Amino acid sequence: MPTGSCLCQAVKYDYSGDPLSKAVCHCLTCRKLSSGSSANLLIPTTHFRITSGAPKSYTSTHESGMKLTTHFCPTCGILLYKEADRKEFQSAVIVLAGTLDRAEDFEKAKPEAEFYVKDRASWWPGLDVQQLREFS
Numbered sequence: 001m002p003t004g005s006c007l008c009q010a011v012k013y014d015y016s017g018d019p020l021s022k023a024v025c026h027c028l029t030c031r032k033l034s035s036g037s038s039a040n041l042l043i044p045t046t047h048f049r050i051t052s053g054a055p056k057s058y059t060s061t062h063e064s065g066m067k068l069t070t071h072f073c074p075t076c077g078i079l080l081y082k083e084a085d086r087k088e089f090q091s092a093v094i095v096l097a098g099t100l101d102r103a104e105d106f107e108k109a110k111p112e113a114e115f116y117v118k119d120r121a122s123w124w125p126g127l128d129v130q131q132l133r134e135f136s
């Protein structure tokens, strides 16, 4: 079962089953949250659980207008997952793939889609993926 954690190990999670989708996002919010673009896994809420610690959360309005809640470690500040009120993200959490503990799980997080390609910097390489979405 894939497991993930923050930098200080206070907050840990795991999930079962396969992600609903795997995507890299280049939106302006992900840029700020992740120092560039973010690799994300969409996991059904029922398959995801916090196994240690209690993340703090912060809700803001995403540039697309949806409500975005970020969940992060109160001690080290690492962002672990997000929730958004857009229809396709309901009943699911958006896990930051970079917080996975094992290299083989991160390898399996290979994206199938790229979001907000219009905001991708010219020096950031594009991926060889089928799906490109702007969500505008």
Ligand SMILES: [Zn+2]
Pocket: 006, 007, 008, 009, 010, 011, 073, 074, 075, 076, 077, 078
């Ligand atoms: Zn931490």
Ligand SMILES: [Zn+2]
Pocket: 025, 026, 027, 028, 029, 030, 031, 116
């Ligand atoms: Zn994004």
